[in-house]
Amino acid sequence: MKALNQLLGHTTALRQVQMKLLAGPLLILLVMAMLILPLPPFALDMFFTFNIALAVMVLLVSMFTRQPLDFAAFPAVLLFTTLLRLSLNVASTRVILMEGHQGGDAAGRVIEAFGQFLIGGNFAVGLVVFAILVVINFMVITKGAGRIAEVGARFMLDAMPGKQMAIDADLNAGLIGEEDARRRRAEVAQEADFYGSMDGASKFVRGDAMAGLVIMVVNVIGGLLIGMLQHDMAFGDAARTYTLMTIGDGLVAQIPALVISTAAGVTVSRVNTDQDVGQQMMSQLFVSPQVLILCAAVMGLLGLVPGMPNLVFLLFTGVLAGLAWTLQRRAAREQAEADLQAPPPPAPEAPEASWDDVQLVDPxxxxxxxxxxxxxxxxxxxxxxxxxxxxxxxxxxxxxxxxxxxxxxxxxxxxxxxxxxxxxxxxxxxxxxxxxxxxxxxxxxxxxxxxxxxxxxxxxxxxxxxxxxxxxxxxxxxxxxxxxxxxxxxxxxxxxLQQHAADMLGRHEVQQLLDKLGEEQKALVEEVVPKALTLTTLQRILQSLLQEEVSIRDLPTILDTLAEYAPHQQDVNELVAQVRIALGRGITQQWFPPGEEMRVIGLDAGLERVLLQAMNNNSALEPGLADTLMEQAGIALTEQETRGEPPVMVVQHALRPLLSRFLRRQLPHLVVMSQAEVPADRTLRVTSLVGGQAASRG
Incomplete structure (x- = not known):
């Protein structure tokens, strides 16, 4: 019994395979038979009804497919349906011309229904409707679908090398196996074949529309001639009878053709996603409540305009507003459910320290x-x-x-x-x-x-x-x-800024000064830096000048002096002293206007000897002497400022660095100059003397 069931199952499967194999040849034979053999009206009704059902089925299949290759047989289906319609047109034309004089149902009930019910028996209206259907099919749908298929085929062919290289790269990297690579290559080839076939198959529909026009004209003219000449019909009766039957025949053929053309347009114009066309349209058109609210507002405004069909517009306003409200409530409910089901957010982890955390100080x-x-x-x-x-x-x-x-x-x-x-x-x-x-x-x-x-x-x-x-x-x-x-x-x-000028002069600023001077005196800059001095040493020299409020604007003079003394002397203090002498006229003019007598603070001769002796012996000042010197210098500075004179002390060249560093600790406003820095053409007068009592103590 079990073996018998298995045998029956194999037999049934074999029959199904044979039926699938014979479907194509049987359809071709059927089409050839309709082209050659006359068909009775009932057979025409059956075939016309089958044609309409087939067109609707093709449209639905094209709408529910998600990938173009899911309906890869569509170009062949397009060819067969076109042949079926043309063969039906030939068969119906034969019946209309041979039996049309007997009445409207001579070519079958389907043609009579399309000629009488759809257009109300008015052949003028029928001609207009038929012409409109042909224009829509030929000029709009078929032309657009053909253009999309042509562009799609061109892009697909252009993209084939890149897709093949991507498949080979995935295969070489081990991301896919040989079987997957073979399958993906076959899909790429099938996509190219599909769009190429659709580009050619779209020409069938355009040709079908043209053939429908020709067949209609032939039927009308042939029917008039046959009715009047062979059956002695009046012109009006012949025109009404044959024209209505011809229009019915054209409509019953063109309406399925329009449906098939629409299916072709849907197939080639869709974007590859995981949704079919209906799902795409519903999920993208009716997804935004804001869009629906704005649309409802526009329709409501039109509905309030006098003279407009207010009821219809306001009805659509209510429908759109209700749909928007429903979408908003659904979105709020889904969000609330997602919030309840969502796990609590993880505690934020302290980020690792990075170089972005290093904050440089502002200069x-x-x-x-x-x-x-x-x-x-x-x-x-x-x-x-x-x-x-x-x-x-x-x-x-x-x-x-x-x-x-x-x-x-x-x-x-x-x-x-x-x-x-x-x-x-x-x-x-x-x-x-x-x-x-x-x-x-x-x-x-x-x-x-x-x-x-x-x-x-x-x-x-x-x-x-x-x-x-x-x-x-x-x-x-x-x-x-x-x-x-x-x-x-x-x-x-x-x-x-004046007080801290030395602290603001960095290596970058010194280099910029050299770069600026190098535009005019490149040789001088190269002779000093780096041949005679390093950039750091030059920075220290300039900072020493700035600490004592000496401008460094005259950089050429500074570099000239350093070019002369730096090769033989590397001590920064000695180089600063030589630079100050070179800048003496500018230093003097900074405190004393040109031509005026220089009224300055002086140093007692005895104190100078004591200081020189201590400096030569590298010994420190006796504390009492140092305190007295600082005190007397402060008194002299106060008297000088009270008289409105510049706070300047002039001493011997050798003592200037020592006294400047010592006195400026507590008297930062006191300027200590060297006698060598004073130009020879300036008159010097000592108005206050420091160190008489201090010298006697020493």
């Missing part, structure tokens, strides 16, 4: 409290920004190099009106400034008092007052120096 910084932000905010007045630019430009012109850019930031930890100036991350100055108020600085010779908040000038420590706008003119009359809040900060910044 020059300015931090301001929140009430000073308008002074540096570009969106507001930002008056301080312009003054800072002027300060940097003035510094570069006077000192001889460009200072770093001032990085400005707000700091809520500071007082509301406090600002802090930092150099390389270290605070070098702090003060307060009050926007909207004025600082009246007392230079020491005012003739009256003004109302205001007592304070000190942050730059020079002079007594001052913060006054209101209405006190400004009175303060100027009394002799005060009146400046605004931005100028206070800018002046303080300028003063600190």
């Amino acid at each position: 020059l910084g300015l931090e301001v409290g929140h009430r000073l932000i308008p002074l540096v905010d570009e969106r507001q007045d930002a008056e301080l920004l312009g003054r800072i630019k002027s300060v940097r430009k003035k510094f570069a012109q006077e000192i001889g190099f460009l200072p770093p850019v001032v990085h400005i930031r707000d700091n809520l930890e500071l007082g509301a009106n406090t600002y802090v100036i930092s150099l390389k991350g270290v605070e070098i100055g702090r003060g307060e400034s009050f926007p909207g108020r004025w600082l009246a600085i007392n230079p020491g010779q005012v003739s009256g008092e003004v109302e205001g908040t007592p304070t000190q000038d942050p730059a020079f420590g002079l007594p001052a007052r913060w006054i209101q706008q209405d006190q400004r003119e009175l303060a100027q009359v009394y002799g005060y120096t009146v400046v605004d809040a931005g100028t206070v900060v800018a002046t303080h910044l300028n003063h600190l």
Whole structure:
């Protein structure tokens, strides 16, 4: 029994395979038979109905496929359906011309129904409808589908080498096996064949449309001639009978042709995804509630226009609005469910340290409290920004190099009106400034008092007052120096830049100075750096000059001097002394205008001998002598400044470095010059003498 069941199963499978193999030849034989043998009306009804069912089936299959190769037989199906329609047209034409005089049902009930029911028995309407269907099929759908298939075939052929190389690369890398590679190569070849076949098969539909027009004209003219000449029919009766039957025949053929053309367009115009055409359209057209709400709003506005079919427009408005509301509720529900099902987020791990965590200090910084932000905010007045630019430009012109850019930031930890100036991350100055108020600085010779908040000038420590706008003119009359809040900060910044110029001169700035001078005096630069001195040694020399407020603008003179002495002398202090002598006229003019007598502080001759002796013996000063020297120098400096004279002391050339380093520790404003630095044409007068009592002690 079991063997019998197996035998019956094999027999059934064999029959199914044989039926599939015979389907194609049987269809061809059927088409040839319809072309040659006359068919009765009932057979025509059966074949026309089968043609319509086949067209609908092809359309549905094309819509439900997800990949073009899922319907790889479509080009052949297109050919066979076209042949079937043409053979039906031939068979129906034979019946219409031979039996049409007997009535509208002579060619079958299907043709009669299409001629009577669909167009109401009006052959003029039928002609228009038939022409419109032919134009839609021929000019729109078939032409577009053919163009898409042509472009798709061209792109597929162009992409074939790249796809084949990608398959070979995956195979060589071991990502796929030989069987997978063979299958993927076959798919690439099949895609190219499919689009090429579709490009050619689309011509069948266009030819079918043209043939339908020709067949209709032949049927109309032939029917008129046969009806009037062979069957003695009146012209009107012949025209109505044969034209209605011809139009019915054309419609029953062109409607399936239009369906097949639509299926061809769907097949070649789809984008390869995991969804069929219907799913793609539904998931992409009706997915955004915002789109539906806007569409509902437009339809509602049109529905409110007088004269429009308000009910229809408002009905669609309600449908679209309801659909949008449904989508919004569904999205909210899905989001809530996802939030409930989602696992709690993992605790954030501390990131590993990286070089991005290394924060370099700003070479020059300015931090301001929140009430000073308008002074540096570009969106507001930002008056301080312009003054800072002027300060940097003035510094570069006077000192001889460009200072770093001032990085400005707000700091809520500071007082509301406090600002802090930092150099390389270290605070070098702090003060307060009050926007909207004025600082009246007392230079020491005012003739009256003004109302205001007592304070000190942050730059020079002079007594001052913060006054209101209405006190400004009175303060100027009394002799005060009146400046605004931005100028206070800018002046303080300028003063600190002058004091710390040596700290801001780095190797980068020195190299830029050499590069700038090298554009004009390349030989001089190359003779000094690196032949005679290293860049670091030159930096130390320039920093020593800046520490004693000597400008380095005259860089050519500095390099000329170093080119002369550096080959024989490498001591930085000795080289600085020679450079100061070379810059003597500029140093002198910095403190004493040309042509005026130089009124300076001098050093007692006895003290000079003691200091020279100690320096030659490399011994330190006796503590009592050092304290007395510092005290007397301070008294002399105060007297000098009281008289309005420059704070300058002139000593012997050998003593200048020693006294400069010693006295500037507590008297930073005192300038110590060498007699060798004073030009020969300048008159020197000592107004204060330091060291008479100290020398006698020594």
